[in-house]
Amino acid sequence: xxxxxxxxxxxxxxxxxLFVLSLISSLAYCQRTSVVGYNVAIKQKKTTDSINKDFxxxxxxxxxxxxxxxxxxxxxxxxxxFQVNEEMQLDDVKNIKVASxxxxxxxxxxxxxxxxIKQKEFFGELFNIYNPFNEYNWNITKETKDISGYKCYRAVxxxxxxxxxxxxxxxxxxxxxxxxxxxxxxGPAGIDGLPGLVLEGSSNNGSAIFxxxxxxxxNNDKSVSDNIDLSKGKxxxxxxxxxxxxxxxxxxxxxx
Amino acid sequence: xxxxxxSLLAVVMFASSxxxxxxxxxxxxxxxxxxxxxxxYVDYLIVHDEDMLFDDTFLLDMYLETLLxxxxxxxxx
Numbered sequence: 631x632x633x634x635x636x637x638x639x640x641x642x643x644x645x646x647x648l649f650v651l652s653l654i655s656s657l658a659y660c661q662r663t664s665v666v667g668y669n670v671a672i673k674q675k676k677t678t679d680s681i682n683k684d685f686x687x688x689x690x691x692x693x694x695x696x697x698x699x700x701x702x703x704x705x706x707x708x709x710x711x712f713q714v715n716e717e718m719q720l721d722d723v724k725n726i727k728v729a730s731x732x733x734x735x736x737x738x739x740x741x742x743x744x745x746x747i748k749q750k751e752f753f754g755e756l757f758n759i760y761n762p763f764n765e766y767n768w769n770i771t772k773e774t775k776d777i778s779g780y781k782c783y784r785a786v787x788x789x790x791x792x793x794x795x796x797x798x799x800x801x802x803x804x805x806x807x808x809x810x811x812x813x814x815x816x817g818p819a820g821i822d823g824l825p826g827l828v829l830e831g832s833s834n835n836g837s838a839i840f841x842x843x844x845x846x847x848x849n850n851d852k853s854v855s856d857n858i859d860l861s862k863g864k865x866x867x868x869x870x871x872x873x874x875x876x877x878x879x880x881x882x883x884x885x886x
Numbered sequence: 887x888x889x890x891x892x893s894l895l896a897v898v899m900f901a902s903s904x905x906x907x908x909x910x911x912x913x914x915x916x917x918x919x920x921x922x923x924x925x926x927y928v929d930y931l932i933v934h935d936e937d938m939l940f941d942d943t944f945l946l947d948m949y950l951e952t953l954l955x956x957x958x959x960x961x962x963x
Contacts, residue, residue: 672939673937674934674935674937674939682930685926685927685930688927688952689930689931689934692948727947727951728947728948728951731943731944731947731948732940732944734941734943750943752943752947753950791941793938793941793942794942795928795932795942795945795946796932796938796942800938802938834937834938834939835937835938836937837937837938837939838939872942875942875943875946876942878946879942879946879949882921882924882946882949882950882953883925
């Protein structure tokens with residue numbers, strides 16, 4: 631009789647222990663931080679311009695800076711930040727600046743409060759540019775491919791942006807390869823909002839393709855909050871920011 | 887004699903005033919050239935960017951960067 635009670639207690643204790651362990655691991659899962667590394671491939675037509683050789687060299691150097699830079703997406707269950715990985719390139723501040731400019735600074739997303747911000751410096755001032763939370767109206771296709779061992783689905787959409795400098799509306803094809811196996815709705819350079827992590831994506835008609843290089847799904851050395859400080863930036867809507875860009879462009883061109 | 891002294895003084899004063907103005911003139915000339923170079927570079931990027939890789943913000947960043955690079959180089963001359 632005593633033996634049975636003892637065995638029963640032993641089983642109950644085992645269950646308790648299992649329950650506590652699973653609770654700890656699920657809490658750890660919720661609070662864990664993941665870090666995904668990306669690189670970018672630029673597809674630009676080669677031009678040989680004998681008249682503007684200096685400009686051609688300058689442009690090629692700029693493209694190299696962008697391609698040689700490393701980008702990282704840091705996320706947890708509700709927040710993400712995408713940025714140029716500055717740790718790896720402290721020797722070349724200019725490369726970081728150019729690469730960061732291409733991705734529009736730091737891309738921050740907060741799922742709980744439906745916030746989508748690009749934090750970037752413009753003429754010495756830091757801005758928090760508020761973008762629409764769901765920027766893209768995705769069309770998920772049946773096309774699949776394997777990326778880093780994950781089955782990815784292709785999603786596409788189109789957006790139209792008004793370019794003041796080009797003096798016309800520009801249509802962009804946005805493409806993403808995401809995996810539902812990692813159920814995090816984040817991605818590189820603001821290419822996100824899908825039922826899975828984006829491992830490859832392009833927002834400029836395929837001329838700049840971000841592709842995953844490293845996947846570290848549990849990395850508690852980094853955190854989203856350590857990599858972006860929204861209190862330092864001045865809040866501005868995307869619309870007002872575009873107006874500011876337009877006015878700055880006009881004033882600069884008029885000085886010449 | 888007095889007249890010659892006066893004209894020499896006038897020449898010296900004119901030369902010294904020119905010397906004090908020349909850095910400003912030099913800077914103005916540099917600014918004009920640099921604004922033109924920066925503008926031309928952005929125009930070049932637009933013409934050779936059929937895929938629309940660069941958006942307005944990026945183009946303006948490149949404009950500013952080229953302008954500042956040029957101005958620093960001009961100041962070092």
